[in-house]
Amino acid sequence: MCVCDLAPLLNMTQPKLTYHLKILLDTNVISKDTRGTWSSTRSIIYYLKIYAGYLRSINF
Template structure:
C-alpha cells in the first residue's frame, strides 16, 4: 500500500480512534471498541473491515470472539506515526477519554 493510502485510512475519526486503541492495547474485540468509543457495533465493524481489507489489521479468533491487532508487516514509519499521535497534544484529550471509557467498561469478552 502507498503512503498516502495509509493516511487516507486514518483521516476518518472512527478508524483513527480504533487504530490508536488497538495499537496501544495490542488486541481488541468489537465489543471493547464499542464501549470505548460509544459507537454502534455495525459502525465499528464496518471500519474494522476496511482496516482489515487494507492490510492494516489482522484478526484472531478465540472461541466466539474475534480480536483485531495491527498487521506485523506495517511500515515502521506508520507505527511511529501512531505512537506520535498517541502522545501528541492534538489527540490527547479524545484518546485519553477513549482509554478511560475502555478501562472502566465491563465488556462481554473479558
C-alpha cells in the same frame, strides 16, 4: 479488546465499528486471528489512533 468494549470508547455502535474494522482489515492496517467463534485483531496502534481521530472529526 472486544468490540463491545471499544465501541463506547469511540462513541460508535458495534455494527458501525465492525464495518470500519472490516475496512481496516481489507487494507491490511489490522490483521485478524480466528479461533472458534472468537476473532482477535492485531493493529498498528499508530494508524488505529489516526483512524479513530478521523472518525471523531467527521462525527461518526
